[in-house]
Amino acid sequence: MMQHPENDKAYKGLTVNEGVENLPQVNPYAKFRRQKRVLSAEEYVEGILRGDITMLGQAVTLVESNLPSDQVVAQQVIEQCLPHAGKSVRIGITGVPGAGKSTFIEALGTELCQQGKHLAVLAIDPSSERSKGSILGDKTRMNELSVQANAFIRPSPSAGSLGGVARKTRETIVLCEAAGFDTILIETVGVGQSETAAHSMVDFFLLLQVTGTGDELQGIKRGIMEMADGIAINKCDGSNIERAQAARVSFKNALALFPPTESGWQPYAETCSAVEKTGIKEVWSMIEKYIRFARENGYFDRKRTQQAKYWMYETINSHLLNGFYQNPEIEALAQLMEKKVLNNEISSFIAATELLNAYNKLK
Amino acid sequence: MMQHPENDKAYKGLTVNEGVENLPQVNPYAKFRRQKRVLSAEEYVEGILRGDITMLGQAVTLVESNLPSDQVVAQQVIEQCLPHAGKSVRIGITGVPGAGKSTFIEALGTELCQQGKHLAVLAIDPSSERSKGSILGDKTRMNELSVQANAFIRPSPSAGSLGGVARKTRETIVLCEAAGFDTILIETVGVGQSETAAHSMVDFFLLLQVTGTGDELQGIKRGIMEMADGIAINKCDGSNIERAQAARVSFKNALALFPPTESGWQPYAETCSAVEKTGIKEVWSMIEKYIRFARENGYFDRKRTQQAKYWMYETINSHLLNGFYQNPEIEALAQLMEKKVLNNEISSFIAATELLNAYNKLK
Numbered sequence: 169m170m171q172h173p174e175n176d177k178a179y180k181g182l183t184v185n186e187g188v189e190n191l192p193q194v195n196p197y198a199k200f201r202r203q204k205r206v207l208s209a210e211e212y213v214e215g216i217l218r219g220d221i222t223m224l225g226q227a228v229t230l231v232e233s234n235l236p237s238d239q240v241v242a243q244q245v246i247e248q249c250l251p252h253a254g255k256s257v258r259i260g261i262t263g264v265p266g267a268g269k270s271t272f273i274e275a276l277g278t279e280l281c282q283q284g285k286h287l288a289v290l291a292i293d294p295s296s297e298r299s300k301g302s303i304l305g306d307k308t309r310m311n312e313l314s315v316q317a318n319a320f321i322r323p324s325p326s327a328g329s330l331g332g333v334a335r336k337t338r339e340t341i342v343l344c345e346a347a348g349f350d351t352i353l354i355e356t357v358g359v360g361q362s363e364t365a366a367h368s369m370v371d372f373f374l375l376l377q378v379t380g381t382g383d384e385l386q387g388i389k390r391g392i393m394e395m396a397d398g399i400a401i402n403k404c405d406g407s408n409i410e411r412a413q414a415a416r417v418s419f420k421n422a423l424a425l426f427p428p429t430e431s432g433w434q435p436y437a438e439t440c441s442a443v444e445k446t447g448i449k450e451v452w453s454m455i456e457k458y459i460r461f462a463r464e465n466g467y468f469d470r471k472r473t474q475q476a477k478y479w480m481y482e483t484i485n486s487h488l489l490n491g492f493y494q495n496p497e498i499e500a501l502a503q504l505m506e507k508k509v510l511n512n513e514i515s516s517f518i519a520a521t522e523l524l525n526a527y528n529k530l531k
Numbered sequence: 532m533m534q535h536p537e538n539d540k541a542y543k544g545l546t547v548n549e550g551v552e553n554l555p556q557v558n559p560y561a562k563f564r565r566q567k568r569v570l571s572a573e574e575y576v577e578g579i580l581r582g583d584i585t586m587l588g589q590a591v592t593l594v595e596s597n598l599p600s601d602q603v604v605a606q607q608v609i610e611q612c613l614p615h616a617g618k619s620v621r622i623g624i625t626g627v628p629g630a631g632k633s634t635f636i637e638a639l640g641t642e643l644c645q646q647g648k649h650l651a652v653l654a655i656d657p658s659s660e661r662s663k664g665s666i667l668g669d670k671t672r673m674n675e676l677s678v679q680a681n682a683f684i685r686p687s688p689s690a691g692s693l694g695g696v697a698r699k700t701r702e703t704i705v706l707c708e709a710a711g712f713d714t715i716l717i718e719t720v721g722v723g724q725s726e727t728a729a730h731s732m733v734d735f736f737l738l739l740q741v742t743g744t745g746d747e748l749q750g751i752k753r754g755i756m757e758m759a760d761g762i763a764i765n766k767c768d769g770s771n772i773e774r775a776q777a778a779r780v781s782f783k784n785a786l787a788l789f790p791p792t793e794s795g796w797q798p799y800a801e802t803c804s805a806v807e808k809t810g811i812k813e814v815w816s817m818i819e820k821y822i823r824f825a826r827e828n829g830y831f832d833r834k835r836t837q838q839a840k841y842w843m844y845e846t847i848n849s850h851l852l853n854g855f856y857q858n859p860e861i862e863a864l865a866q867l868m869e870k871k872v873l874n875n876e877i878s879s880f881i882a883a884t885e886l887l888n889a890y891n892k893l894k
Contacts, residue, residue: 243880250878264790339880390790394753422785427627427753476872476879483883488851509839515613516839517606520846 209244216249216347221320224347228322231339246339249346254472256288256345257459260366262356262392263376268402272376272442273353274313279448280351281316288320288349289313290337292357320349338369338479367395368478371468372455375399377419377437379411394426397435397458400451404439412439431467433458492527501526572607579612579710584683587710591685594702609702612709617835619651619708620822623729625719625755626739631765635739635805636716637676642811643714644679651683651712652676653700655720683712701732701842730758731841734831735818738762740782740800742774757789760798760821763814767802775802794830796821855890864889 212230215223231242263269273289280287291310313319322340337354344352356366367373375396393399399419404412419437429435438454440447462468492498505519575593578586594605626632636652643650654673676682685703700717707715719729730736738759756762762782767775782800792798801817803810825831855861868882 243884246880247878250880390757390792391754392757393789394755394757418784418788421781422788425781425785426756429753473873473875476875477869478879480868480872480879480882480886483879484855484886485848485852487883487887488855489848492847492851505843506840509843510836512836512839515610516841516843516846517609517613519843520850521606523843523847524850 207241209241209248212241212245213248213346216245216343217252219348221347224320224343225322227343228324228340231343232324232336242339246342249342253342253345256341256350256352257372257455258341258352258354258370259455260354260356260370260373261376262366262373263402264378265357267376267378268442269355269376270310272400272402272440272448273355274310275440275442275445275448276452277310277313277319277353278316279445279452281313281318284318285351286318286349287316288344288347288352289322289355290340290344290352291321291323291355292325320344320347337366341369364395368475368482371462371471372397372458374451374455377401377415378403379408379415393422397429397431397433398451398454399423399435399437400447401437401439402442404447405441405444409439415439431458431462431471432465433461433467495527495530497530498523498527570604572604572611575604575608576611576709579608579706580615582711584710587683587706588685590706591687591703594706595687595699605702609705612705616705616708619704619713619715620735620818621704621715621717621733622818623717623719623733623736624739625729625736626765627741628720630739630741631805632718632739633673635763635765635803635811636718637673638803638805638808638811639815640673640676640682640716641679642808642815644676644681647681648714649681649712650679651707651710651715652685652718653703653707653715654684654686654718655688683707683710700729704732727758731838731845734825734834735760735821737814737818740764740778741766742771742778756785760792760794760796761814761817762786762798762800763810764800764802765805767810768804768807772802778802794821794825794834795828796824796830858890858893860893861886861890 207226212223212227216227227242227245230238230245233239233242261269261273263272270291273291277287277289289310310321314321324336324340341352341354354366354370373396375392375398377399379401401412401415401419416437416439423435423437426435436454438447438450440451442448459468462471493502502523505514505523508514509516509519570589575586575590579590590605590608593601593608596602596605624632624636626635633654636654640650640652652673673684677684687699687703704715704717717729717733736759738755738761740762742764764775764778764782779800779802786798786800789798799817801810801813803814805811822831825834856865865886868877868886871877872879872882
């Protein structure tokens with residue numbers, strides 16, 4: 169179905185689409201430029217449903233666009249894709265910067281592609297991230313995975329206001345599923361609100377850890393460990409093997425102290441080395457075991473519908489709040505009020521009231 | 532300053548107020564009934580500032596009232612109390628049902644009163660809680676603490692819509708501080724949104740644990756352990772001592788695996804027995820150690836201003852969302868849509884859009 173990856177906004181790499189094979193083969197960049205006319209929702213949907221990953225990539229760009237006209241078409245595309253969505257296994261992957269998230273995703277993804285899975289990776293554009301990853305830049309990331317025929321890699325900026333990126337990730341999942349991807353890996357950065365959002369759109373939430381404490385773990389938010397359905401301790405290689413194995417035991421003990429999960433599943437830890445490609449199958453087997461477990465006891469479906477309910481309210485809330493926060497006058501005033509509150513000049517109550525009064529006058 | 536506790540809505544117990552000693556002593560119930568006329572914000576504030584705990588109790592009732600007319604006066608009271616607030620140490624206490632939260636709060640509170648502290652306890656009304664506590668009922672709770680001259684105990688319903696109770700708790704803190712209380716214990720139930728909210732209004736967040744796993748820990752939300760600044764393992768008594776001490780070591784090890792706290796503080800665990808009143812001083816000493824630590828490195832004040840910023844936005848958000856969710860027509864439609872989403876009849880996107888469209892038509 170999918171023949172070549174089309175792995176980001178820059179449209180690197182060749183793209184051969186099913187259904188257009190009989191067209192004369194041209195420079196894909198030129199082809200892309202030609203396609204830059206406005207497509208209809210139906211054209212996007214038709215392309216997505218036949219697994220055209222160029223079209224899928226463009227539809228994701230549309231979904232991520234902030235232009236009101238784009239948003240109208242995007243919403244139509246999403247709604248028409250929805251009946252074809254929902255059939256993948258969605259896996260969230262998070263970890264501290266330096267835990268080797270992209271190397272791990274590449275190793276796991278390559279393994280999954282070799283197993284014949286159709287894999288979509290919703291990755292974080294490292295140039296948007298203030299971490300070690302960004303020094304390496306875009307090009308070094310997931311080179312091996314990106315040549316896999318069954319893989320679609322989509323980096324998106326991690327910067328997100330008020331649920332922004334999260335909501336778009338969720339919509340991107342819908343598009344990928346409609347395009348026939350059966351396994352979706354969603355990378356998050358380990359800080360801020362994005363984890364709660366990611367947790368609310370995946371079936372399995374994997375925490376990638378490395379041995380060590382203190383500075384090495386700086387950059388991950390507290391609370392994430394208790395969200396995890398499983399832990400993979402990466403960099404279990406070379407002189408680090410013993411420490412990684414000891415860490416696995418420590419995590420096992422720690423996980424047993426947590427309150428039981430809603431699913432009844434007991435999270436555990438595996439060691440792996442993304443660089444040496446060891447332990448990757450074991451991590452995947454943990455995920456598969458969970459999925460079987462959750463499907464059998466009905467939690468898998470229950471969680472999906474609970475997530476749908478959560479997203480109904482999240483969508484409403486962000487619409488209601490956007491009207492306020494996206495107003496330029498309010499934005500300026502909010503910054504001023506925030507500064508006053510941080511300097512103890514006024515109370516949060518009064519600052520909020522002043523902002524709400526200003527907003528009511530504008531309406 | 533405060534002479535007798537006035538410990539809940541039912542106005543049990545005698546109340547002797549400073550400044551009214553020369554009045555003939557009457558049945559406090561009759562006195563309360565007489566006072567049931569509408570007071571002005573200035574009258575409330577004047578009463579609160581001179582430490583009149585009957586007045587404080589009534590002001591809290593006013594703050595908790597949903598009547599628009601009450602809310603107007605309540606807001607004035609809060610604003611006038613604000614310049615006198617902020618000087619207490621605020622401690623959040625959470626734990627599973629059955630961990631002995633109220634017995635622990637009573638033991639800790641009695642200890643603090645004996646140390647000469649002016650203590651306010653914002654407790655959860657057990658009749659509002661579906662837990663073991665509710666079987667025992669109101670009367671058995673905190674009898675010892677409630678006879679302490681320096682204690683103000685205020686039970687409030689735990690049921691909370693959209694940030695409701697949380698916001699009121701925060702406002703109640705302001706009133707208590709203005710009334711001269713220097714130490715405030717805030718009880719939460721260990722589930723749902725209330726913990727995040729509680730965490731955002733306290734200086735120290737204590738998790739009350741008991742030994743055992745599985746069923747005993749059911750009823751606490753995952754993620755709370757990582758929020759804690761310290762853990763107290765209660766019921767370290769009788770045949771349970773060894774297990775509790777072993778649990779302390781396990782928690783110590785687990786806490787060391789968590790990412791570092793923002794404050795730089797390393798949370799740890801103490802054992803105690805609220806029933807036998809052992810280890811209570813050690814738990815308090817942990818809290819005092821933290822407060823000293825956080826004051827010295829500047830985190831205490833930084834967290835307070837960050838919380839003020841958080842509450843500025845929370846106040847705005849709940850105002851913006853209340854207009855939607857408190858609309859009866861929307862409420863009915865939301866229930867219908869939620870049901871459809873849970874039954875997979877429509878998507879969360881479409882449900883949200885229909886609700887927003889209905890709301891826009893109503894406006």
